[in-house]
Amino acid sequence: MSERLRKLWNIFSYGDKVLIIINADPDSIASALTLRRLLWRRIQSSAIVYINEIKRPDNLALVRLLKIPLSKFKNIDSSQFTKMAIVDSQPSHHEIFSRFQYDVIIDHHPVNEGLEAPFIDIHPEYGANSSLMTEYLRAAKIRPSSTLASALFYAIKVDTHNFERETSEEDVKAFRYLFSYANKNLVRKIELSEMTLDSISYYKLALSQMKIKNRKRIYAHLGKVTSPDMCVLIADFFMRIHDISWSIVSGIHNGKLIVVLRNDGYRKDAGKLADAAFAHLGPAGGHKAMARAEIPLKNLKAILKTTDDQIIEKFIRRQIEGKPLGPDISVPIS
Incomplete structure (x- = not known):
């Protein structure tokens, strides 16, 4: 040194x-x-x-x-x-x-x-x-x-x-x-300064919108967010739930789709998953237990007919689960 x-x-x-x-x-x-x-x-x-x-x-x-x-x-x-x-x-x-x-x-x-x-x-x-x-x-x-x-x-x-x-x-x-x-x-x-009154509404939205797959993966799309940090906070929050091994939370901010990935770190690699699922559309990567992708919405137009919240949510799940709408990507997530 x-x-x-x-x-x-x-x-x-x-x-x-x-x-x-x-x-x-x-x-x-x-x-x-x-x-x-x-x-x-x-x-x-x-x-x-x-x-x-x-x-x-x-x-x-x-x-x-x-x-x-x-x-x-x-x-x-x-x-x-x-x-x-x-x-x-x-x-x-x-x-x-x-x-x-x-x-x-x-x-x-x-x-x-x-x-x-x-x-x-x-x-x-x-x-x-x-x-x-x-x-x-x-x-x-x-x-x-x-x-x-x-x-x-x-x-x-x-x-x-x-x-x-x-x-x-x-x-x-x-x-x-x-x-x-x-x-x-x-x-x-x-x-102890983790939450504000403004952020509570996002937690409520995430709890109402969350989808659980195979009892171990949680997905939640928040729509437009005031800051990408809201996706991070909620992804970390979901990882506190017993038996959940993956948390994938997304939102729209400044013309970009933000996808935040978290996992329990056991024989998984969030960085590689983010890269494989989203890097062809925008910056993506991270560490084994935490990763992120930032995709310009204009890059999604060649793949999706519309960029409304339901379509985006479905797109993220398909990319993560190895059934992509874009290039032929197959990523093991277990």
């Missing part, structure tokens, strides 16, 4: 202004904060910008309680920066990401082809990118502040689902190290 840290530092000079771009969630926020700390006093300035809408109550609580300095991407002039970094993601993961050439890419998702950057460090075996960033901190002999430690600590809890999902020994080591520095009471407040 010391060698990787040296190579990372060598990318930058004191006169650099660094833009760190993320799709804001606990892991990316904590990772960006850590990179910013690693570069402190080694560059002129840095800024963290996010491309998505932060609407999940726990994510809003994270930013508010820890006073994390974030800026919306649309409010920043990227031409004013001399270096670009992306953490907890890769350029192909979003159209906005793909617009830029990066100097640094640090991630834990499966490696996408065609990556180019002076510094690339990707470890899919890690359950959380924050675990990897914690290793950089330790290699730099930087003791994290309570704020930074709390952000990293919470991010590891979230991305490993309290170590119930795929994890590595490195995740455990990072979590144990951060335990001494994190403000656990503050982390608990963030964890």
Whole structure:
């Protein structure tokens, strides 16, 4: 790790202004904060910008309680920066990401082809990118502040689902190290901020619309949603039901069909399933226990006569169950 840290530092000079771009969630926020700390006093300035809408109550609580300095991407002039970094993601993961050439890419998702950057460090075996960033901190002999430690600590809890999902020994080591520095009471407040009055209606809709297949798979299509995070929250909620091994929740947002997949992690691979079922239509992939697809509605028009909710719901089930309406895809889901 010391060698990787040296190579990372060598990318930058004191006169650099660094833009760190993320799709804001606990892991990316904590990772960006850590990179910013690693570069402190080694560059002129840095800024963290996010491309998505932060609407999940726990994510809003994270930013508010820890006073994390974030800026919306649309409010920043990227031409004013001399270096670009992306953490907890890769350029192909979003159209906005793909617009830029990066100097640094640090991630834990499966490696996408065609990556180019002076510094690339990707470890899919890690359950959380924050675990990897914690290793950089330790290699730099930087003791994290309570704020930074709390952000990293919470991010590891979230991305490993309290170590119930795929994890590595490195995740455990990072979590144990951060335990001494994190403000656990503050982390608990963030964890309890899961629901708002506005989100309750989506839970009601999901419960009324859900379809259970073979007593182990739940499907729910929410129609138009105010944020893709609602699909994530409800997919995670359904996984709490006894005997359910798969949860597939979808919704429409900003002209895209969002499909969120969750499973119990036992001899399953949500990432491969999402890729096989939907990648021919839009970005799709993820980890063994959690994955996502984002399909532009215009790409569905060649397959579906209409994009009303019932047709879309049927389309998703057929793709997942290996009876696709599109290309010949057959994916084992058991």
